[in-house]
Amino acid sequence: MRMTLLRLAGAATAGLVAAAALTTAAHSAEAADTLGSAAAGQGRSFGAAVAANHLDEAGYTATLNREFTSATPENEMKWDATEPTRGTFTFAAADQVVNHARGQGMDVRGHTLVWHSQLPPWVGGLGAADLRTAMNDHINRVMGHYKGRIHSWDVVNEAFQDGGSGARRSSPFQDKLGDGFIEEAFRTARAADPAAKLCYNDYNTDGVNAKSTAVYRMVQDFRSRGVPIDCVGFQGHFNGNSPVPADFQANLQRFADLGVDVQITELDIEGSGTAQADSYARVVTACLAVDRCTGITVWGVTDRYSWRSAGTPLLFDGDYRAKPAYGAVLTALGGDGGGDPGDGTASCTATYTRTADWNGGYNGQVTITAGSEPIGSWSTTVTFPSPQRVQAAWNATTTWDGGGSVMTARPSWNGPLAAGASTSFGFTVTKNGSDAAPAVGACTAS
Numbered sequence: 001m002r003m004t005l006l007r008l009a010g011a012a013t014a015g016l017v018a019a020a021a022l023t024t025a026a027h028s029a030e031a032a033d034t035l036g037s038a039a040a041g042q043g044r045s046f047g048a049a050v051a052a053n054h055l056d057e058a059g060y061t062a063t064l065n066r067e068f069t070s071a072t073p074e075n076e077m078k079w080d081a082t083e084p085t086r087g088t089f090t091f092a093a094a095d096q097v098v099n100h101a102r103g104q105g106m107d108v109r110g111h112t113l114v115w116h117s118q119l120p121p122w123v124g125g126l127g128a129a130d131l132r133t134a135m136n137d138h139i140n141r142v143m144g145h146y147k148g149r150i151h152s153w154d155v156v157n158e159a160f161q162d163g164g165s166g167a168r169r170s171s172p173f174q175d176k177l178g179d180g181f182i183e184e185a186f187r188t189a190r191a192a193d194p195a196a197k198l199c200y201n202d203y204n205t206d207g208v209n210a211k212s213t214a215v216y217r218m219v220q221d222f223r224s225r226g227v228p229i230d231c232v233g234f235q236g237h238f239n240g241n242s243p244v245p246a247d248f249q250a251n252l253q254r255f256a257d258l259g260v261d262v263q264i265t266e267l268d269i270e271g272s273g274t275a276q277a278d279s280y281a282r283v284v285t286a287c288l289a290v291d292r293c294t295g296i297t298v299w300g301v302t303d304r305y306s307w308r309s310a311g312t313p314l315l316f317d318g319d320y321r322a323k324p325a326y327g328a329v330l331t332a333l334g335g336d337g338g339g340d341p342g343d344g345t346a347s348c349t350a351t352y353t354r355t356a357d358w359n360g361g362y363n364g365q366v367t368i369t370a371g372s373e374p375i376g377s378w379s380t381t382v383t384f385p386s387p388q389r390v391q392a393a394w395n396a397t398t399t400w401d402g403g404g405s406v407m408t409a410r411p412s413w414n415g416p417l418a419a420g421a422s423t424s425f426g427f428t429v430t431k432n433g434s435d436a437a438p439a440v441g442a443c444t445a446s
Contacts, residue, residue, distance in 0.1 A: 033335030035315070035326075036069035042288055042333055045070040045107055045295035049266065052076050052096040054305060058423060059320040061100075062416040064301050066374050070151070071101035072109040072265070072297055078118040082142055086122050086134065089141055098149060107151035109265070109297065112201065113139050114185045115157040116171030128176040135173065135181070136188045143192035152197035152263065154233060155189045156182050162204055166214035182218070183227050190228035201233035201265055207245030208254070216255060223258050231294070233265035236283060239311060240271065244279050249286035256292035266299040269325070270311030277328035280315070284332040304413075319397075320416045321377055346445035347371030348417070350380040352438065355426065361391070365426040366409065366440055370417035377415040381441035382407045387432040396425035 039046035047070025054060040064071070075081055076094035083089050101108050114135060126134055143153065159174065159182055161167045168174045173181040182200070189198050200219065205212035215232065222229045232255050238244050245251070252262045264287055269279045287293035300306045304318035315326040349369050356363040368378050383406045384390060396409040407427075414423040429438075 033330055035067045035329060035333070038330055038333035038335030039296065040069060041335075044287065044293070044333075045297075046333075047071055047107070047109065047295060047297035048301050049074040049111075049297065049299045050097045050101065050301070051305060052093040054301075055096060055100055057413070058421070059411070059414050059416045060301055060305075062374065062418050062421065063316055063320050065104050065418065066416070068106065068301075070107045070109060070295060070297060071097060072111050073097040074111075074300070075118070077111055077142065078115065079113075079123065079138065080118045080120045083138055084120050087137075089145070091145055094146075098146065102149060107295075108146075108149060109263075110143075110146065110150040110153040110196070111265075112154035112157040113142060113189065114155065114173060114181070116169060116173070117158070119172070124172045126172070126176075131172060131176050132181075132184070135177075135185065139185060139188045140192050143189060143196070147193045148195065150193070150196050152199050152231060153189060153193075154201040154265070155198050156185050157201045158203065159200075160202060160205075160211050160214050162211060164210040166210045183222065186222070186228050197230040197261065198228055199231040199233045199263065199265075200229060201235065203235040203237055203266070204242075206234050206236060206238075206251065207247045208251050212251055216258070219255065219258055219260060223260070229260060231261040231263055233263050235299075236264050236267035236269075237299075237308075238269045238279060238283075239313075244269075244282045244286075248283070249289050252286060252290045252293055256290050261292045261294045262287075262290060263294055264296040267296060268299045268306060268308060268311075268313035270308060270313045272312055273324055276313075277324040280325040281328040281332045284329050288332070319377070319411050319413060346373055346375045348375055348378050348443040348445040350440050350443040352382075352440045354437065361428060361430045363426060363428050364438060365424050367422050367424045368417070368443055369422040370419055370445065372419055374419050375415075375417050375445040377411055377446045378417070378443055379408060379410045380443045382409060382427070383439045383441070384429065385434050385436040385438070388434050388436075388438070389430045389432060391428045391430055393427040394425060395423070 035046040046068055048064060048068045050071045051074045073094050076097055081093060082091060098108050159169055161169045168179060186198055202215060205215055219229060219232060255262050264283060267283060269276055287296055298314055300314050302316045302318060302320055303309055303312045303314050306314050315323055317323055348371060351367050353365050354362050355365045386405060390407060395412060395414060397412045399408045409425055417423060
């Protein structure tokens with residue numbers, strides 16, 4: 001019985017590996033460039049932070065699956081999410097992200113094991129001995145749950161102060177365990193999953209400054225003493241007051257020269273238009289110029305759900321339309337950045353159905369179906385015979401012409417569709433004596 005179970009498990013594992021390999025091959029073989037396929041051509045990954053509670057949204061998953069080859073759980077692996085009470089671990093939300101990503105052939109970055117923020121209250125109340133035990137147990141339990149499924153772990157996150165001191169940040173770990181807690185966390189992590197890449201991750205370390213130099217000296221010390229550290233993450237949260245630094249590439253290179261990989265881990269750049277596009281292109285160009293810059297992750301899929309949504313910092317707007325920054329990134333990666341995803345081969349159809357009928361009115365539904373290629377957006381027209389009037393519409397953004405009889409419908413949230421996938425929008429009509437069906441125009445895709 002044991003041998004049979006082992007064989008079944010091995011066969012299942014082999015099937016998952018084969019499926020992941022086929023998905024990865026499909027990314028790299030797509031005729032229309034995507035962020036992931038273009039980055040793969042440069043030997044890099046291109047990822048996004050992923051929120052489990054948006055994975056049931058068609059536009060979100062279509063964009064994620066089409067464009068990205070790496071995923072980072074946005075909040076689902078943090079301490080408050082995985083161990084809200086001591087010794088009680090909850091992995092359901094993180095499992096959603098990991099299983100979805102791996103099912104699409106994506107790598108997964110684990111984020112994050114030891115961090116001063118998003119700690120459940122019980123952690124801060126522990127004495128030094130208990131805190132050390134809790135920290136190591138947390139690392140072992142979380143990494144053990146995902147052993148073999150995580151490419152890179154942010155083992156310790158944001159342990160240095162801002163400003164010119166280069167000092168460590170005050171936190172329960174620093175205050176009670178001292179400087180050695182970072183080394184201990186990395187040694188524990190290596191034993192928990194020897195195959196995973198172990199990273200230190202921080203913000204405002206993108207250029208050469210006191211904070212990044214303090215991190216540099218720590219990594220230099222770790223490397224000289226054999227403390228296991230494989231990579232350093234640079235978050236990349238930029239805006240007009242904190243732009244991409246002129247020495248960004250040089251800073252990445254000096255860390256790479258220590259023998260560690262470097263990764264852009266939480267990239268988002270507030271702004272719009274050409275200025276935002278140029279900043280994104282600078283980051284990508286710098287990464288490509290550093291041999292050990294192995295991947296770029298943007299901190300979210302769409303502006304709509306960004307933690308900085310007011311600054312519209314991502315590559316896709318709130319309706320999942322590719323922004324100018326998307327084209328700039330694709331061009332910098334060596335792909336075709338000339339238009340929206342799927343341009344040149346995108347197609348769709350629009351079909352009408354009456355879904356309800358009564359004496360004075362009816363409900364209608366138009367189903368949009370993508371052709372043989374994924375689409376980023378769509379539009380169609382619906383012409384209503386006089387004297388019918390539309391009372392309400394849903395699941396589409398509408399504009400009117402033709403004296404109020406021709407409705408142009410565009411996505412409200414449901415623009416991106418995988419090849420062959422469908423979405424729909426609907427409307428309620430007052431007949432005013434006419435029972436004729438409306439005329440649906442051609443569907444236009446981008």
